[in-house]
Amino acid sequence: xxIKTKVCIYPLLLxxxxxxxxxxxxxxxAVPLPAAGLPKPGELVLxxxxxxxxxxWVADQYLKMGKFKYVITICKQVLGMKKDHLGAHALMAAxxxxxxxxQRFKKEKRFVLKHAPKSPALxxxxxxxxxxxxxxxxxxxxxKEGIGTASDRTExxxxxxxxxxxxxxxxxxxxECQEILKKENLAPKHFLNANFALCRIGLxxxxxxxxxxxxxxxxxxxxxxxxxYMYLASAYLGKGEIPKAVEAYKKLMEANPETPVPYQELxxxxxxxxxxxxxxxxxxxxxxxxFPKDAKSQDVLGWLLYQKGEYSEALKQFQEACKxxxxxxxxxxxxxxxxxxxxxxxxAKVAFAKALDLxxxxxxxxxxxxxxxxxxxxx
Numbered sequence: 452x453x454i455k456t457k458v459c460i461y462p463l464l465l466x467x468x469x470x471x472x473x474x475x476x477x478x479x480x481a482v483p484l485p486a487a488g489l490p491k492p493g494e495l496v497l498x499x500x501x502x503x504x505x506x507x508w509v510a511d512q513y514l515k516m517g518k519f520k521y522v523i524t525i526c527k528q529v530l531g532m533k534k535d536h537l538g539a540h541a542l543m544a545a546x547x548x549x550x551x552x553x554q555r556f557k558k559e560k561r562f563v564l565k566h567a568p569k570s571p572a573l574x575x576x577x578x579x580x581x582x583x584x585x586x587x588x589x590x591x592x593x594x595k596e597g598i599g600t601a602s603d604r605t606e607x608x609x610x611x612x613x614x615x616x617x618x619x620x621x622x623x624x625x626x627e628c629q630e631i632l633k634k635e636n637l638a639p640k641h642f643l644n645a646n647f648a649l650c651r652i653g654l655x656x657x658x659x660x661x662x663x664x665x666x667x668x669x670x671x672x673x674x675x676x677x678x679x680y681m682y683l684a685s686a687y688l689g690k691g692e693i694p695k696a697v698e699a700y701k702k703l704m705e706a707n708p709e710t711p712v713p714y715q716e717l718x719x720x721x722x723x724x725x726x727x728x729x730x731x732x733x734x735x736x737x738x739x740x741x742f743p744k745d746a747k748s749q750d751v752l753g754w755l756l757y758q759k760g761e762y763s764e765a766l767k768q769f770q771e772a773c774k775x776x777x778x779x780x781x782x783x784x785x786x787x788x789x790x791x792x793x794x795x796x797x798x799a800k801v802a803f804a805k806a807l808d809l810x811x812x813x814x815x816x817x818x819x820x821x822x823x824x825x826x827x828x829x830x
Contacts, residue, residue, distance in 0.1 A: 479653030489513065492524040503529055503536065510542050514549070514576060517583035522546035527777075533550035537567050549584060571601035578610055590614060602720055605631055605641050612648055619653050643676065645668065650682040654689065662686035674706040677713075684716065693724055711745045714738030718751050722758065739768075750785060757785065764794040773802075780806035782820070787825060800829035 489509055497506055510525040523546050529539040542558035563573045572757040573598025581590035583830035598604045608627045615624035628645040631637070637645075646669050653662035663686045669679035680703040686695040697720060710786035714734050722733035735755050753768030766789040772782045775784040807822040 455512060470745055471736060478620065481567035484594075485519065492521050492528075495525060495528065497528045497532055500533060504534065504787075507538050507542070510539075511576070511579065514542060514545055514579045515583055517549065517580075519546040519549040525528070533565070537563060537570060538572050541570070541576050544573060545580040549580040569600065571597050571600040571603055571607050573597075573608055575610060578607075580616075587614060587618065588642065605637070609641065609644055612645075616648065616651070621655060625649060625652050627803070639673070642674065647678055647682065651685075654682070654685055657689060659686040659689045670702075670706075675710075677703060677707060677710050680706075681716065684720075684731060686718070688724070693720065696720060711738050711742040711748045714741070715747055715751045718755060722755055739822070744775060746772045746774075746779065746782060749775060750779075750782050753785060753789070757789060758790075762789055765789045778809060780809040780822075783809070784818075784825075790827070791825070796829040800826055803829065 454817050460681040481582050489512055495506055495509065497503070504531055506525050509520045510529075511648060512741050513519075513521040515526070515693035522542055526539040526546070528538050530543075533539075540559050540562050544556050544563060545554040547553075547559060560573060563570065578593040578597075581587070591611065591614055594607050594614065597607040598611065601607060612624045612631075614620070615627065616741045628648050631641055631645040634641075640786045644668040646665055650662045650666050650669075653659070653665065662682055666679050666683035667685065669676070670683060673679060680699045684696040684699040687693070687699065697717060700717045700720075702715045703710065706811045714737050718731045718735035718738065719732060721727040732752075732755055735748070735752040738745070740753050742748050749768050750772035753765045753772060756762075756765035756768060766786070769782065769789050773779075773786050783806035787799040787806065790796070790799035790802060803822050807819065807826070810819055810822075812819070
């Protein structure tokens with residue numbers, strides 16, 4: 452018996468659209484990296500200049516989370532070793548702006564503008580700080596000011612494109628990405644991010660042929676990267692050309708034997724589009740066999756078993772998925788569903804509650820409503 456739930460967790464277009472192989476800054480629907488996944492400022496020890504890039508990256512992640520005091524602490528370490536480090540001063544400026552300390556902000560801003568007036572760093576970090584505060588208008592203004600001033604506008608355009616995407620301004624996001632792709636000697640990460648964003652826009656607009664063309668180019672130049680095949684397959688599915696979608700994932704298996712993605716996606720296509728449970732289970736099982744430490748592979752197999760009413764077996768897979776990916780609310784949701792079907796409402800309620808705690812109250816309202824409903828039913 453096929454189980455119907457209020458929230459569809461594994462639709463056919465199973466793309467992690469906001470979590471690209473390369474980090475698309477502040478992408479729409481992005482799940483922020485939890486603070487628990489980053490070293491605390493006191494845990495970071497700076498022993499040489501070679502470690503500065505790592506410290507700067509961590510500081511920027513904290514900036515995006517709005518943990519401005521952490522940013523300042525880390526930047527002080529960097530400046531203690533290299534007092535004129537431009538990026539650290541730009542991060543400090545953004546952090547002080549976030550804290551509302553205008554005097555310190557202006558001081559750091561003057562330093563950056565004096566020593567590197569064409570640098571994009573100040574505008575980029577300010578936009579990150581504004582976004583962490585929920586101030587999209589100021590973030591957009593900072594991106595645009597930087598684009599009009601900085602010598603290298605690529606990162607700023609990527610950030611602005613992501614903001615436009617989040618706000619649903621697809622034409623403006625597309626325009627920024629097209630501008631990025633005009634640049635000569637574009638770094639691979641920017642080439643990929645811009646093309647992936649355009650593929651995402653194309654899928655939203657159902658411009659499937661354009662997505663196929665663009666994703667095909669990415670696959671040609673960067674064959675090991677899964678996202679190109681995912682967009683390609685999604686466009687084929689949008690056109691109803693299922694065999695071509697299957698073929699795309701089979702090519703990914705050959706191009707990159709180290710990724711579990713094709714096994715996961717093929718399992719779902721076979722199950723939900725072709726009603727072929729045997730091939731679906733084979734692909735999902737192969738994914739688990741080849742990648743036993745991959746949480747999503749465990750979860751996909753569990754979902755197939757759940758769909759077929761094999762709840763006890765599904766429960767085991769969901770338990771393993773949650774063990775490997777305890778911070779994923781969807782895995783916990785699946786676990787709760789399986790507990791319910793096996794008559795264990797107590798543990799089901801715990802799983803649903805954990806999933807709910809992981810969600811941003813401002814996002815995914817339907818999923819939050821589903822979880823609350825499930826918790827209410829667990830009496």
